[in-house]
Amino acid sequence: xxxxxxxxxxxxxxxxxxGCLAEEIRKIEKDADFLHIDVMDGHYVPNISFGVPxxxxxxxxxxxLFDVHxxxxxxxDFIEPFAVAGAxxxxxxxxxxxxxxxxxxxxxxxxxxxxxxxxxxxDIESVFxxxxxxxxxxIMSVYPGFGGQSFLxxxxxxxxxxxxKLDEIGSExxxxxxxxxxxxxxxxxxxxxxxxxxxxxxxFGALDPVEMIRRLKACDG
Ligand code: DX5
Ligand code: ZN
Numbered sequence: 001x002x003x004x005x006x007x008x009x010x011x012x013x014x015x016x017x018x019g020c021l022a023e024e025i026r027k028i029e030k031d032a033d034f035l036h037i038d039v040m041d042g043h044y045v046p047n048i049s050f051g052v053p054x055x056x057x058x059x060x061x062x063x064x065l066f067d068v069h070x071x072x073x074x075x076x077d078f079i080e081p082f083a084v085a086g087a088x089x090x091x092x093x094x095x096x097x098x099x100x101x102x103x104x105x106x107x108x109x110x111x112x113x114x115x116x117x118x119x120x121x122x123d124i125e126s127v128f129x130x131x132x133x134x135x136x137x138x139i140m141s142v143y144p145g146f147g148g149q150s151f152l153x154x155x156x157x158x159x160x161x162x163x164x165k166l167d168e169i170g171s172e173x174x175x176x177x178x179x180x181x182x183x184x185x186x187x188x189x190x191x192x193x194x195x196x197x198x199x200x201x202x203x204f205g206a207l208d209p210v211e212m213i214r215r216l217k218a219c220d221g
Contacts, residue, residue, distance in 0.1 A: 128165060
């Protein structure tokens with residue numbers, strides 16, 4: 001389990017009102033640790049969200065760290081544009097790159113932190129060779145593509161496997177969990193070893209998003 005008081009929260013703008021995105025971000029920026037930005041291409045996942053122009057537009061509006069999650073087929077073609085647009089962390093799916101080590105090196109070459117994400121159906125051990133090199137491991141706890149889905153019951157065991165391996169090798173990479181995080185499921189993810197919780201609907205769908213972030217942060221004790 002991660003140390004008490006260390007869980008960080010990354011609200012996903014996928015569940016925000018795009019018509020007033022700057023205002024939505026303002027609501028949560030003092031309490032959130034990262035802003036999670038879900039980029040979908042309608043190919044790797046069956047949904048289209050937004051791309052580089054949105055990142056450019058919101059970059060001057062907040063100092064939050066941008067945690068860009070690329071759910072796209074050719075992520076290497078877009079590392080530079082997202083880096084230039086102002087991403088701080090860029091995460092690619094391990095299933096979408098031939099050589100994950102090369103992808104991490106490319107992200108690092110732009111001075112950005114590199115994340116590797118893993119689909120629920122992918123063998124969890126496939127990320128083991130990259131744990132020392134990556135700055136963030138993102139475990140999908142839903143099938144990627146849509147906000148508001150239910151947390152998969154297999155997720156805690158997968159989080160625990162990665163937590164154990166990270167601890168074994170002495171990696172301080174963030175262990176992020178994405179999908180279906182709520183007051184009910186956050187304690188399961190944190191108990192299994194997550195240090196970063198991505199949350200869309202629970203925060204942006206809440207009457208009081210700030211209060212929800214505080215409750216989610218309190219779930220580690
Ligand atoms: C799903 C996205 C998630 C999503 C999480 O493909 O990667 O980041 O926005 O949303 P919730 O918290 O609503 O499941
Ligand atoms: Zn995401």
